[in-house]
Amino acid sequence: xxxxxxxxxxxxxxxxxxxxxxxxxxxxxxxxxxxxxxxxxxxxxxxxxxxxxxxxxxxxxxxxxxxxxxxxxxxxxxxxxxxxxxxxxxxxxxxxxxxxxxxxxxxxxxxxxxxxxxxxxxxxxxxxxxxxxxxxxxxxxxxxxxxxxxxxxxxxxxxxxxxxxxxxxxxxxxxxxxxxxxxxxxxxxxxxxxxxxxxxxxxxxxxxxxxxxxxxxxxxxxxx
Numbered sequence: 001x002x003x004x005x006x007x008x009x010x011x012x013x014x015x016x017x018x019x020x021x022x023x024x025x026x027x028x029x030x031x032x033x034x035x036x037x038x039x040x041x042x043x044x045x046x047x048x049x050x051x052x053x054x055x056x057x058x059x060x061x062x063x064x065x066x067x068x069x070x071x072x073x074x075x076x077x078x079x080x081x082x083x084x085x086x087x088x089x090x091x092x093x094x095x096x097x098x099x100x101x102x103x104x105x106x107x108x109x110x111x112x113x114x115x116x117x118x119x120x121x122x123x124x125x126x127x128x129x130x131x132x133x134x135x136x137x138x139x140x141x142x143x144x145x146x147x148x149x150x151x152x153x154x155x156x157x158x159x160x161x162x163x164x165x166x167x168x169x170x171x172x173x174x175x176x177x178x179x180x181x182x183x184x185x186x187x188x189x190x191x192x193x194x195x196x197x198x199x200x201x202x203x204x205x206x207x208x209x210x211x212x213x214x215x216x217x218x219x220x221x222x223x224x
Contacts, residue, residue, distance in 0.1 A: 059220045060213050062206070063198040065168050065183070069221075073098075073187040074166035078134065078156035081143040086132065086154055093189045094129035100169035100180040102200070103135040104145060108207035109182065113153050119211040126215055128186065134158050134169075136179055172201040182207050184214065195221055 067074065077087040088096075099116070101109035116123065116131055123131070132154045135142065139157035146155055156163075164170045164180050172181030181200020188194040195218055199206040209217075 057216070059217050060199075060209070061204065062217070063172060063201040064196050065171060065198050067167065067193055068196050069193055071193050073185070073191055073193050074163070076156075076158075076163035076166065078158055078163060079139040080157070081139055081146050081155040083139075083143070086156055088187065088191075091130055091132075091187070092191065095127050095189060095194070096130045096132055096187050097123070097128045098167075098183075098185040098187060099131060099133040100164055100167065100183040100185070101133055101135050102173060102175075102179050102181065102207065103137040104141060106207055109135075110145065110149060110151075112182070112208050113151055113155075114149065115208075115211050117151060117153060122211065122215065126218060132156060134163060134180070136161055136164070169198065172198040174200070174205045174207075181205070182209070184209075186218070197221075 073088060075088050077085055080086045099112070101112065103109065113131075113133055134156045136158055138159060142155040142157060145151075146153070158164050161170050161178075161180075167183070167185060169180045169183040169185075170177045172183055173179045174181070181198060183198040183200060184196070185193055186195040197214075197217055199209055
């Protein structure tokens with residue numbers, strides 16, 4: 001064996017020259033990049049900070065679809081999570097807030113219902129007598145979900161989106177037109193729509209709205 005061959009054999013490889021902490025630093029950098037990416041996606045789909053939450057007084061950004069304010073709210077009768085059926089006509093004479101949401105795959109949507117129930121007194125003071133949520137999931141599955149979470153809000157099953165398409169709330173979701181987005185429609189005692197906010201549209205695809213902001217948006221819009 002020549003001297004050059006021995007030197008090559010005995011020389012440490014580039015890998016062996018690297019300090020033992022090199023791999024840890026590389027791994028931490030990759031992990032940090034992944035975390036930043038996940039945070040960016042979550043923040044875009046579920047913006048947690050709004051004007052009201054940060055002490056501001058401005059209306060948040062959302063679409064207003066049709067049927068809109070002043071139009072008659074389309075009727076519906078759907079299976080609910082309590083094993084019965086609920087019709088819009090059941091709330092005649094009351095102001096009912098319809099919350100069209102994405103369903104079981106959207107944890108933020110269920111957190112939204114939790115927050116609405118926690119602020120029931122404030123919603124009542126704002127003139128909202130009842131809240132009803134509508135999603136495409138089967139009633140048996142929403143019954144299990146609401147039971148597990150201890151929720152009392154009626155959640156109606158609209159599997160073929162028949163009611164949702166009447167309100168065109170499926171035009172504001174992240175999944176095209178196959179699910180709802182995150183839409184609130186307030187129907188007055190006379191059956192006409194008094195307020196509408198479709199928060200789930202592009203580009204933000206908001207899936208959670210703090211109650212402070214929701215009430216602020218309602219106040220600003222109904223006073224305009």
